[in-house]
Every structure is written in C-alpha cells, then in structure tokens.
Amino acid sequence: MKLYEYAARRMALLVFVLLGVTLLTFILSRVLLDPLAAYVTEKTNPNAIPAIKRMHGFDRPPWEQYFFYLRDLFTLDLGWSKVGHMSIVDAIATYFPATAELTIVAIIITLLVGIPLGVVSALKNNQLADHASRVFSLIGISIPVFWLGLSLQYFFTYWIKMAYGLPALPSTGRYDPVLAINTGFKKITGFIMLDSLIQGNLIMAGDALAHLILPAITLAFLNIGVITRLTRSSMLEVLRQDYVTMAKAYGLPQRLVIYKYALKNALIPVVSATGLMFGGLLGGAIMTESIFAFPGMGWLSYRAIVYNDSNTVLAYVVVASIIYVVVNLVVDIVYAWLDPRIKY
Amino acid sequence: MVLSRILEVADLKVEFRTYRGVVKALNGVSFNVDKGEVFGLAGETGSGKSVTGLAIQRLLPGNAVIVEGRIVFDGRDLLSLKEDEMNKIRGKEITAVFQDPHTYLNPVFTMREQFRDILLTNDREIASIKDKREIEKAVHDRIIQMLTEVQMPAPERVIKMYPHELSGGMKQRMMLAMAFSLRPKLIIADEPTTALDVTIQAQVLELMKSLQKKYGTSVILITHDLGVIAETCSRIGVMYAGRIVETGTVDSVYSEPLHPYTQGLMRALPRADKDLKVESIGGSVPDLVDLPTGCPFHPRCSRAMEICRKINPRTLNIDGRIVECHLYDGETSRGRVA
Ligand SMILES: Nc1ncnc2c1ncn2[C@@H]1O[C@H](COP(=O)(O)OP(=O)(O)OP(=O)(O)O)[C@@H](O)[C@H]1O
C-alpha cells in the first residue's frame, strides 16, 4: 500500500473516531452533568425552568438530543460563551489561533534546540558537552513554569531596560493594539503572524513575533529537556547498530553517517514524542498563557472553569479532542514515512 | 613473494576496556594474505575473528585499544594513517560483507539510496562525471549491472525496496553486489553465509567465489564452518583465544593438522554440519579477562606438557606451515612428536 493510500484510509477512520468523541462529550454534558446549569442561576424564576428546558431541547429523549447536538456541531451552533462574551464558535476562532501560533513557535524552538543538543550529547557521550547538556535538560525539566515565566518577564521586560536601556520584549498580550490601528492591520484568519504577512505588514509581524518570544521560550524550555534526552539516548542506541558500522566500512563521510543514516533512525521516537507534545500544547498551556496574559485556549478554559461556564468547557473539550486526534494522525503518517517497516 | 602480498598483519594485540576488566581479545595475531587469494579464518565463537576483521578496517568500537602490532595493506601501514586517510581506503580499497544482512542494511532507506551513497562516495568514474543527470544514470546503470552479476531477481524492482522487503539470500546478494561494485583489493567477509539457509549458503558462496575469481579480489573469509573454508579458501588460519595457532594451505592443514586444537576441530568435522561443536575437545574457551599462563589451550589439551602450563609457545615455521605449539619446538620440548 502506498503512503497516500494509508493516509486516506486513516482520514476515513478519523470520521468514526470523531463521532466517538462527540458521543463521549455528549454523555458527559447531557447525561452525567446537568446541562441546565449553564442557563440557570439562583435568581432564575423556577416557573421558567420548563420553558428553558423546552427551548434547549433538554426535555427530548437522549438519542434525539444527540442528533440535535451533532447537527449543532456541524452547523457550528454551539451556544454562548459566558466568559468570552461571544458565541462559542467566535470564541474558539479568536482564542485558538493564539494558542496555535504559540505552540508552533514553541515546538520549533524545542526541536531546533533539543535535537542538535541531543545529537551533540550522543556524539560527545560522557564528555563535557554531554554533562552540560544534561544539566541544562534537567534544569529545564524541573524548573517551575511560573518561576520561569515571571523571571523571563522580569529580565527581558524590566531589567534589561532599567539596567542597560535596551528595548524591552513585550511581556503580555499577542500584539500592540495601538500599533495595529496605526498600521491599518486587519484580522483575517486570526493568526496574527499570518495575517500581517498576507497584508505585507512586516511591522505587525515583528510585533507579533516579539510578543510570542517569551511565552514560547517558557513553553519550549520545559520540553527541550525531554527532546534532548530522548534524542541522545535514541542516537546512542542507533550509533551502536550494525548498519552504522556498515556505512563506516564503506567510507561514507562522517556527516552522512550521522546526519543521514543514523539520524533518520534516531528521530523515529522523537517524532512520536513531539506529536504528543504538540497535541498537549495545542489544548492551551493554562499556566504560561495566564502568566503572559496571552489570550489563548488555556487562558479561556481556565476562566471558563473558574466562572462555571460549562458550555465553554465542553466546547474546549471537543476542540482539544479533535486536535489531539488529528495530531495523532499526522504523527502516524510521518512515522510511516520515517520507518518503512511499519505495517499499514 | 612480497610483491604479491596484499595484507600483512603482525603481532596484533587488541584489548577492550570493560566494567569486568580488560578483555584481551587479540594476543598477537599474525598472518598474510596474498593478492587474489581467499584466506579462511576459523575458530570457535569468541576466538577473535570478527575483532581481527574490524581491526583491519579500523572500525573497532570506542572501548577497544590496539595495544601493539602492525597492519600493512598494499604497502601502507594502516595503523599509522590519519582517520581521513583510512576512510579513503574503506570502501575504495577494502570493503566488507557481514554476517547478518538484516541488521547491516539500514532499515529506513531504500536499497537504491544506500547503494547510491556507496557509489557516490567511492567510485572514481562516477565522481568524475559533471552533469547531475548523467551521474544518476551512471549510478543506476552500475547498480543494475552489479545486481545482474549477483543474479538478483528483478533488480529494477528490488532497488526500490527497503531491506525488510528482501529475503535473507537477496540481502546477502545485495551486500555482495555492494562489496564487489567498487572493485576493492580486499574484501573482509565475516560469516557471510552463517545466517542463511543451507541451500542458499551454497549459492551465495559459489557466487562469491566466481566474483572473486573474475575480479581477482583478495578475500578474508571468516567463518565457524570448516566445510565452507574447505570449499572456498586456499589457505586457513585457525584462531584460538586471540591467537592464530596454526596457518597453512587448506590441503595440508586438513590432511595433516599439527596443532592439537586443529586436530580436535578436524575430528569434530564429520559430525558438525553447521555449527562448530568441538565435541572431542573437552572444556571451553578461556576467559579473556583472565587468561591462563602458558599456552592458552593447555587446560583443554590432551597432550599438554609441563612447559605448556608455564611458557607461551613460540611461532614455528615447519616446512612452510606455521604453528604455535611446544610439541613441535625442539628447544622447549623433547623434539618433534607427530
Ligand atoms: N565491544 C566489545 N567489548 C568488550 N569485549 C568485546 C567487544 N567486542 C568483542 N569483544 C570480545 O572479544 C572477543 C572476540 O570477539 P569476536 O567477536 O572477534 O569473536 P568471533 O571469533 O568473531 O566470534 P563469533 O564466531 O561468535 O563471531 C570475545 O571474547 C568478545 O567478548
């Protein structure tokens, strides 16, 4: 079977997986929890409750409710988000691109630092560079997020300006709204970087990137250690393999042996770890987004939980599940491409 | 004589540094290989055959130390070469065929990709071509030509495959094609048929012999299997505990083995079809971390004398045959006992 056939078949299967996700969230929201809670407060007139139930169809049999729930999902009619002060669909369209941008930048930093560091560690096994990278990784893994986030803010937005008069990095938000107005920036997709590049607005693109740097480094720092250690151990394992001896026996240059023959094998476990990381981060990093007042999914869901906004929480669960399933699919396809031995 | 010599290994000593202690894998290995000759290296498991092969290619793992010795290949002292000079010899002048083609081919690249890199790195003719498309064509043609030479079925299809899609015999043919494609002066074949079915073993050996004849390549054939050596080689070296205890032409060693260890191997030969089980020799190979004093074989030798426990035997040349045993040393024992 060809790779694209495999991809197509997996996408077809995806439909059923997603149906399963909707069924689970439906049971969670309508059967295990009281769906009425989102529409009723202690001040609501008890006499109005049956009408509210009727209005939202909560008086219908469950299978019928599930059907309507599916219809609403497909027509993107998911109700109102209390904490977002907008419809759920608008809220997701507003908050998700922020998280996606942050995640992508964080993952890029993670891989750009983590993989080379892991390779160097493996090549300099138990030498100074390896020890240094081990210490760095352990610090990254064990440092608390809030401490790292706040420290970065302190150093890069306050201290370098105070001590050296250097331009500070922004520490909150996604972009400078004043700059957006002055440069005539318009939202199209909600991805600020993408939108400003489409409009050829390099100033805004730079501003959006500057806003991403500190939260992305915070997120990346936690994951670099994981990727470094994984790349290192995987690379060490691969360098012991017979096919590496074979490549050397045929005089292939060192860089070919390491960066082609060994690395492609060594990256196989790194890909699956990155996929999981990506899926996790796309759900929104609650702590990091809160510290940097970064209006993403983590920030939204955190407030939804605090303010008992079950509609938003559920929408969040659905979105996070869909993302996770899709990312998993992509990982499996990349996996199949990297490792031809995989049976599909 | 010297002119026709392609490889000379003299007094090679290799140690591995391990947590268990220093493993003395090679304790003074000496042998020569002539141009166009197939030299067989035999011995029980752990006797140091593979280590010898890897040492010649300077591919020993990081915990190995070449303590002493000389390896002269085609007039150059390999142990004194810089790594990049050595790397020019690997692939161009010395190539290798390994035991388990399943683990020695890279699982995540197609056969074509792996073969192509080998050719691009080493082949002078292909390196001299300027045009990119012509390079690809030359590479392709050479691969197909070599695969045809090793009688690979459906070569055009096979080159698009990954190693796991090929049978064991096909993979070993692929390795032979790679090894011979560069017209090396020496091929080190470490158990090239051990992982294969008996019928396929014979085919692969036959193929290797005919290619070796055709190109006049020298081959070091490492194997457990004395039958394989009898069929393929002109001379044999018998290894025991990191030394070559007996060297000679296959005819002379098989008809009149001198060393008691070789004699034991030969007695075991009719019963051993695949694995070398030295049933007539009691005991087992010595611990290389803690070698016995004197001749390393003496604890298992039925003809051991007092001196064998104390002094390592010298290397003797008896009518062109080389043997390390006190039995044949007039000065250390009472004279030739045969
Ligand atoms: N990387 C290593 N570290 C420590 N000891 C090693 C290493 N490689 C080989 N040895 C030791 O060196 C000795 C010789 O090994 P070698 O692989 O050359 O044996 P061999 O004759 O090829 O055996 P076989 O027939 O099983 O292939 C063995 O005792 C082995 O344990």
Ligand SMILES: [Mg+2]
């Ligand atoms: Mg071996």
